[in-house]
Amino acid sequence: MSQMKELPKGNRVIVSVIGPDKVGIINGVTSVLSSNGINILDISQTVMQEFLVMVLVGDMEGSKVDMATMKDLLHEKGREIGVRIDAQHEDVFNFMHRI
Amino acid sequence: MLSMQEILETIKMIQEENLDIRTITMGISIRDCCHPDPEVACRNIYDKITRLAGGLVEGGEDIAREYGIPIVNKRISVTPLALIAEASQADSYLPFARALDMAAREVGVNYIGGFSALVHKGFTRGDQKLIQAIPRALASTERVCSSVNVATTRAGINMDAVCQMGQVIKETARLTADQEGLGCTKLVVFANVPEDNPFMAGAFHGIGEPECVINVGVSGPGVVKSAVKRVEGEDFGTLAETIKKTAFKITRMGELVGRRAASRLGAPFGIVDISLAPTPAVGDSVADILEAMGLERCGTHGTTAALALLNDAVKKGGAMASSYVGGLSGAFIPVSEDMGMVRAVEDGALSMDKLEAMTCVCSVGLDMIAVPGDTSAETISAIIADEAAIGVANQKTTAVRIIPVPNKKVGDYVEYGVLLGRAPVIKVNPFSSNQFVRRGGRIPAPVQSLRN
Numbered sequence: 001m002s003q004m005k006e007l008p009k010g011n012r013v014i015v016s017v018i019g020p021d022k023v024g025i026i027n028g029v030t031s032v033l034s035s036n037g038i039n040i041l042d043i044s045q046t047v048m049q050e051f052l053v054m055v056l057v058g059d060m061e062g063s064k065v066d067m068a069t070m071k072d073l074l075h076e077k078g079r080e081i082g083v084r085i086d087a088q089h090e091d092v093f094n095f096m097h098r099i
Numbered sequence: 100m101l102s103m104q105e106i107l108e109t110i111k112m113i114q115e116e117n118l119d120i121r122t123i124t125m126g127i128s129i130r131d132c133c134h135p136d137p138e139v140a141c142r143n144i145y146d147k148i149t150r151l152a153g154g155l156v157e158g159g160e161d162i163a164r165e166y167g168i169p170i171v172n173k174r175i176s177v178t179p180l181a182l183i184a185e186a187s188q189a190d191s192y193l194p195f196a197r198a199l200d201m202a203a204r205e206v207g208v209n210y211i212g213g214f215s216a217l218v219h220k221g222f223t224r225g226d227q228k229l230i231q232a233i234p235r236a237l238a239s240t241e242r243v244c245s246s247v248n249v250a251t252t253r254a255g256i257n258m259d260a261v262c263q264m265g266q267v268i269k270e271t272a273r274l275t276a277d278q279e280g281l282g283c284t285k286l287v288v289f290a291n292v293p294e295d296n297p298f299m300a301g302a303f304h305g306i307g308e309p310e311c312v313i314n315v316g317v318s319g320p321g322v323v324k325s326a327v328k329r330v331e332g333e334d335f336g337t338l339a340e341t342i343k344k345t346a347f348k349i350t351r352m353g354e355l356v357g358r359r360a361a362s363r364l365g366a367p368f369g370i371v372d373i374s375l376a377p378t379p380a381v382g383d384s385v386a387d388i389l390e391a392m393g394l395e396r397c398g399t400h401g402t403t404a405a406l407a408l409l410n411d412a413v414k415k416g417g418a419m420a421s422s423y424v425g426g427l428s429g430a431f432i433p434v435s436e437d438m439g440m441v442r443a444v445e446d447g448a449l450s451m452d453k454l455e456a457m458t459c460v461c462s463v464g465l466d467m468i469a470v471p472g473d474t475s476a477e478t479i480s481a482i483i484a485d486e487a488a489i490g491v492a493n494q495k496t497t498a499v500r501i502i503p504v505p506n507k508k509v510g511d512y513v514e515y516g517v518l519l520g521r522a523p524v525i526k527v528n529p530f531s532s533n534q535f536v537r538r539g540g541r542i543p544a545p546v547q548s549l550r551n
Contacts, residue, residue: 014101016110044103055106068164086110088167090101095355096348097105 012041012090013058013067015074019083021052028081029056032073037062052083057090109348117321117383118349119169120356121376123159124297125152126304126312126369129178129213137189141198144183148175148202148211151311151366156207158363162356170356171318171378175203176302177213185225192229196236196243203242209518210285212302214245217292220254220541230260233267237282238274244300250290250487252494256542261487264288265480265536269503272472276505279513283502284467288483290490290497295370296426301463301498312369313361314426317353319345320375321382323413327391338392339412346373346416354421372426373417374462375409377437379520385409385430386439386449397439398449406430407460427496429462435515435522436467444523451482451525459489464498469513469522472505479503481532484542492545 017029026043033040038058045054063070071087078085112118132143156173163170177199184192196214203211214236216226233245247264250256268283275282287301294305297314304312326345330337353371361368377385386397389405410430418424432454434440443449451468458464464486470479483499490497504513507524514521 014106016106018110046103053103053107055103068161071164071167086114086167088110089165091355092166092168092352093101093106093109095351096109097101 011060013038013060013070013087014090014093015056015058015085015087017054017056017078017083017085018051019078019081020050021047022082025052025054025081025083028077029054029074029085032077033058036070036073037064038070112319112322112348113168116319116325117378117380118319118352119171120315120353121318122172122174122297122299122316123155123170123356123360124174124176124302124314124316125155125364125366126176126295126308126314127151128304128308128310129183133183133186135187137184137187137194140183140187141194144177144195145198145202148177148199149205152206152208154364158360162359162363166356166359168352168356172209174208174297174299174302175206175211176297176304177211178304178306179215179217180213181216181223181225181229182306184229185223190228192232193236193239196232196240199243200240208242210242210244210299212244212246212299213304214243215247215303217248218260219248219251219257221257222260230263230267233286234270234274234282237271237285244285244287244302246287246289246292246301246303248289248292249483250491252291252491252547253544255544256290256484256487256491258484258536258542259539261483262480262536262539264483265476265478268479268501269476272503272505279507279515280502280504281515284500284515284519286500288499290487291495292498293426293496297372298374298376298427300500308369309367311366313357313364313366314369314372315353315357315360316372316374316376316426317349318376318378318383319349320377320385320388322349323375323409324382324384324388324391327388331391335408339408342409342412343416346413347420350417350420368423370423370425371417371421373413373421373424373428374426375413375430377431377433379436379438379517381438384437384439385432386437386443390439396446396448397443398453402453403456403460406432406457410461427462431463431466432457432461433467434525435469435513435520437520441521441523444525451527455485455489458486458497459493462496464490464496464500466498466500467502467519467522468500469502469504469507469524470527471508471524472503473508474503474527475533477531477533477536478527480536482527484536488542
């Protein structure tokens with residue numbers, strides 16, 4: 001079973017972006033991540049009906065901000081671009097789908 | 100590595116299907132707060148609760164942000180107060196209720212459970228004083244919840260307590276008449292009460308529990324309903340399997356949050372309560388799940404079978420997902436807190452009798468049911484006796500949280516707001532049970548073999 005990590009550092013974050021496809025979404029999201037020192041490990045995207053669905057995995061190891069602050073920054077960016085951006089600790093997904 | 104589908108499934112559950120952690124409940128032992136001087140005892144209780152639970156609300160909110168999963172309630176349960184207050188020379192236990200209320204307010208939780216007594220075999224003097232204080236305690240405090248255990252499978256049913264609780268419920272309704280009997284929403288009468296239940300209003304910190312513990316209640320009727328809809332027309336094996344897998348995923352969230360909360364708050368992790376707990380929010384309804392299985396309305400013939408299947412599949416999935424499952428762990432069928440149940444009552448599909456039958460196969464019992472204000476104390480006692488008998492005979496928890504709403508009659512509505520919802524007043528049987536409930540004494544414990 002995956003063990004919970006006690007330290008906030010060394011954790012990965014899953015960023016999800018859902019909204020109408022338009023110019024500048026990837027740039028908007030990645031700029032928030034890179035300016036806060038978060039390395040992007042993986043990007044995957046698909047189009048469901050008319051919506052763009054993008055998932056990024058980021059490494060919080062060198063992050064300048066904590067999870068809560070980063071979430072707020074991403075939410076703000078999402079409002080600016082007109083898409084929904086959420087960030088969750090990877091444990092949420094690991095715990096639900098892996099034993 | 101996680102797949103895109105898995106990530107999207109989780110996000111959908113949270114964003115669209117109301118998946119949330121219903122409650123993180125900190126259980127606190129106040130056994131070391133006893134003192135002959137009630138004032139000192141109250142101060143001890145207040146100090147201990149505020150010391151241990153000071154970081155509960157903030158910690159819960161931080162975890163919710165970190166994981167992106169809502170944690171709806173942060174609550175506290177304490178040792179049944181009758182056991183603690185008894186050591187003092189107090190004549191009235193009202194100051195204890197006020198101490199709990201003040202502590203809850205100080206740490207910012209909306210409910211604190213444990214104004215409780217365990218009287219399944221008989222009363223001590225402290226139990227009597229506590230039960231007498233319940234109506235005024237609930238009327239004069241905002242956040243205190245009370246529960247009384249009147250029966251167990253091993254002891255039978257204390258009918259003196261059952262009889263008295265009918266009067267206590269009536270009196271509580273009378274004292275909170277200006278709020279449509281709101282006090283009764285904070286009072287639960289139990290049979291076979293669990294000692295680690297995190298859900299209000301019946302939560303208390305049992306006497307076999309540690310100093311301080313974190314228990315978690317999950318939710319997710321909306322998620323289960325969506326899953327059930329996806330297998331429309333499939334056979335029962337597929338249906339049960341689908342619910343099981345969904346319950347597993349929901350419970351994993353509870354396990355994750357519970358462990359994280361426990362390590363953050365420096366208390367051991369107790370249990371995950373895998374109950375399906377509805378809320379008045381649209382789509383967060385147990386009745387909707389039953390209807391998605393193929394019933395036109397919850398309450399029609401087949402409802403008990405559907406609920407039995409649901410309850411069992413949730414337990415099977417949940418038990419696999421968590422190291423420690425406890426509390427009530429079954430589907431809740433409160434009326435006011437479940438819009439599907441309210442609609443079923445309005446359409447004439449769901450009656451008190453059917454609700455009683457449904458409680459035979461799920462937790463917890465007749466919950467949040469509004470009955471006419473002129474319902475007699477004896478009738479309420481008889482309703483409690485019926486539920487207790489179901490619990491005692493089936494070795495399960497049952498409970499009654501019923502509100503005889505002052506000045507309301509069948510067909511009227513009561514409104515309790517966002518948290519507790521609205522309920523239509525339900526008809527009770529008009530024939531008297533007076534002579535039966537007034538006999539007094541105890542109904543003996545049932546034989547445990549000869550199981551028919």
